[in-house]
Amino acid sequence: MTLEVLSPTSALLDGRYVLQDRVGQGGTATVYRAEDTHLGRTVAIKMLHRGEGALRSADNARTEEALLASLSHPSLVALFDAQLRRRRPQYLVMEFVDGPTLAERMTAGPIPPRQLAHLTRDLAEGLAAVHAAGIVHRDVKPSNVLLAPRRTRRGGQWAAKLADFGIACALDDARMTSSGHVLGTLTYMAPEQLRDADPGTAVDVFALGLVMLEALTGEAGYAALGTGRAAAIRRLSTKPFIPASVDGDWRRLLEHMTRLDPRERPTAVEVVRAARDLVRGDRRVELSAA
CATH class of the missing domain: 1.10.510.10 (Transferase(Phosphotransferase) domain 1)
Structure with a gap:
């Protein structure tokens, strides 16, 4: 994986995604607004946390990847990409929703x-x-x-x-x-x-x-x-x-x-x-x- 640091607040993930501001954080993952440089669109990157609980987080992310990949509906957040292999930063690339929860x-x-x-x-x-x-x-x-x-x-x-x-x-x-x-x-x-x-x-x-x-x-x-x-x-x-x-x-x-x-x-x-x-x-x- 290529992770090229561009500035204190942005990074190029896997040579494709420019990480920007953090838009959410939970116990197992942090969500960033990002730019998909290949397709020229704004996306949400759900970066899984490392350390304690990482295995469970990865299992949940694999579940989310498998289920969302089989679904398509305007009222469901769309999944675009995923990287869940071990020994690399693990993340899901999802539709960016520009609004509050x-x-x-x-x-x-x-x-x-x-x-x-x-x-x-x-x-x-x-x-x-x-x-x-x-x-x-x-x-x-x-x-x-x-x-x-x-x-x-x-x-x-x-x-x-x-x-x-x-x-x-x-x-x-x-x-x-x-x-x-x-x-x-x-x-x-x-x-x-x-x-x-x-x-x-x-x-x-x-x-x-x-x-x-x-x-x-x-x-x-x-x-x-x-x-x-x-x-x-x-x-x-x-x-x-x-x-x-x-x-x-x-x-x-x-x-x-x-x-x-x-x-x-x-x-x-x-x-x-x-x-x-x-x-x-x-x-x-x-x-x-x-």
Whole structure:
């Protein structure tokens, strides 16, 4: 690999990518804005951290590479390139989304219902494509949703794109889940995930429901339960709190998406239809789930 340092803030990676400013950082990777000198476009480089946890990071990145390479949808962040061989800096090259995460947007306060309906439709359409491919994301949360400026204002200011498939799994791949290890983010986990059951597509619908509830109201659905093991146990039999201020159509959709029994939740396709009704301002959202 060629890593030619051009300045304290930029470097040429593998003779192709000019690293620029850092746009995100987590426990396993740092994300940079970069320039692809071969194709003349701006990309995002997800550089994996070395040291402790590097093997797990690389495994997650290989999962993300394999799953994203099989998917193509406007509501999913696109994968362009990857370098995951050992003894070299490991990275993924992805679509650069020039906007905030949903988590960052939510710090400014609740999102207006009509705008949120557009975002819900985007994310449900992305999940429908993921589920149709036999994949479960398992970590739908505000920080994994990127907001890109829409090309037209007809759909609101932002378009939503789902990112980070590092702990996603194929529905028929039992090797992705090891007994005793719960994968995901507790705040947005479905009850069956806390029971260490095999994840089905309904876990993503539940998580999306909690994300939309928090974006709409400014309050997490399980905030009153606190955190820790005791709170997780109480969540197995407790529905998320939906304030009385949430109107009937939104309430009906969110209640269905966050049913404790996964069999009673709508599919992602049904959520798409319901979100379209909310965008249009229809008086009654139609859901076929029980």
